[in-house]
Amino acid sequence: MKTLGSYPKTRLRRLRKSKWLRNLVSESSITTNDLILPIFIRDGKGKIEKIKSMPGVKRYSVDKLVNILKEVKKNKIPMIALFPYTPNNKKDKIGSEALNENNLICQSIRLIKQKFPSIGIMCDVALDPYTNHGHDGVIIKNKIDNDVTVKILVKQALLYAKMGCDIIAPSDMMDGRVGAIRKALDKENFTDVCILSYAVKYASHFYGPFRDAVGSKSKLKKNKKTYQMDFRNSSESFREVGLDLKEGADMIMVKPGLIYLDIIKQLKKVFNVPILAYQVSGEYFMIKNALEKKIMNDDAVIESITAFKRAGAAAVITYFALDIAKKIRQLN
């Protein structure tokens, strides 16, 4: 890169001197189009409950989803991500409830597609909200069995597609699942259903509050290091993304978000596909905690999402989506 001159002829503060000028030369900005809101669903009727580990986030029974969906629509958030809090008595070793066409996710998709057809729906494909051991796959001989799990995930993906899910998001980290899901979707004529692969998902400590929110935390005995990525690695992310794209993924997710910006940036340079970032529950918690204690003000949230855009993310899954959308509306 050329040198850009030297002081006093060059004064970098010149371009920062007023708001309009800063706006004029800004390289990245966020709009509501960049936001995806995760929503937790619970059983029962008329229930909206707080989640202790995630202040400000709630679980809704299916009939009460309307409340939050109205907000989503009003604030022009393009897509939501659905996560179930499955009652304990419906959990088993192989996550059978994942394939029940009346499970919380299926009921929700049907309701949303009927009442809010303009809102995009993405659904996680993984077994952890449904297994009594909290793992994303089936355990055989003390191991998470890859190929047996993939067979179930394919069925789960097909079921969600049948219900009307727009974007299938495998978050399980089994090998070969994207190819198997794409093949099955195409065979059943769901050629327009997208696959957003959680291709780069690290075995992270930052998922703690989420696991509490879906009720898998207390169940999970061991960690997920035999299938999720090792946080000491970055080159492995190219292999993960390369394979998933070959297998038919339309979009790629990097997760967690803020502490993996280096990964987003390097992937974006090499792969010309939409890369999404997940600002996960632990990241949310840390920022939210500081906001509640008034240690930071809420512009910190905009700053954190802008960082993802700067790194090259096309969109961000964030529990702050509604707050940000409201803030953007105020600013405009």
Ligand code: PBG
């Ligand atoms: C399930 C899943 C997890 C998250 C999203 N989907 C947890 C995990 O893999 O243990 C985490 C999201 C968050 O922390 O906000 N496979």
